[in-house]
Amino acid sequence: KTQAKAIMDRIIDAIADSLSQEQRVRLSGLGVFEVRVRKERTGRMPMTGEEITIPSRKVVGFRPSKTLKERINQK
Numbered sequence: 001k002t003q004a005k006a007i008m009d010r011i012i013d014a015i016a017d018s019l020s021q022e023q024r025v026r027l028s029g030l031g032v033f034e035v036r037v038r039k040e041r042t043g044r045m046p047m048t049g050e051e052i053t054i055p056s057r058k059v060v061g062f063r064p065s066k067t068l069k070e071r072i073n074q075k
Contacts, residue, residue, distance in 0.1 A: 019060060031064040 025033040
């Protein structure tokens with residue numbers, strides 16, 4: 001368990017480092033992680049109903065591979 005956790009931590013760190021440099025990360029058989037930019041938009045403050053501007057920001061997107069989709073949809 002300890003070794004598996006250490007390996008997963010290293011993998012996650014490597015993915016996070018690549019994404020912070022806005023690089024795509026492709027894991028064969030799993031999918032692609034990439035940085036996407038959400039545009040600035042108008043929203044509403046829930047308590048007051050006042051319009052506010054929600055600033056643009058970067059988010060992580062994931063596209064599953066064809067192999068993963070097929071395995072999930074097997075019956």
